[in-house]
Amino acid sequence: MDSVCMQCGKxxxxxxxxxxxxxxxxxxxxxxxxxxLAGELDVPPELIDEKIEEYKRQGCTLFV
Known part of the structure; x- marks a missing residue:
């Protein structure tokens, strides 16, 4: 999947x-x-990273 951010283009x-x-x-x-995404949710980017790792540990298939 070759997607880019709809807001900044990254x-x-x-x-x-x-x-x-x-x-x-x-x-x-x-x-x-x-x-x-962090800006949209009004949270620090580090919290997004922490949640990604937490969901990965729980086996969520949205994350690699």
Whole structure:
């Protein structure tokens, strides 16, 4: 999947796409990078990273 952030144009990682699906809408076809997603959710980017790792440990298939 070769997607870019719909806000800033940065190339997205699979985990950024997974985070957008997890926190915004699982059916999304356009995505935000972790920085823009953090801004949208009004949380620090580090919290997005922590949640990605937490969900990965729990076996969530949205994250690699």
């Amino acid at each position: 190339k997205l990682t699979p985990n950024e796409i997974g985070a957008h699906k997890k926190f915004i809408n699982r059916g999304s076809t356009t995505f935000l990078c972790r920085i823009c």
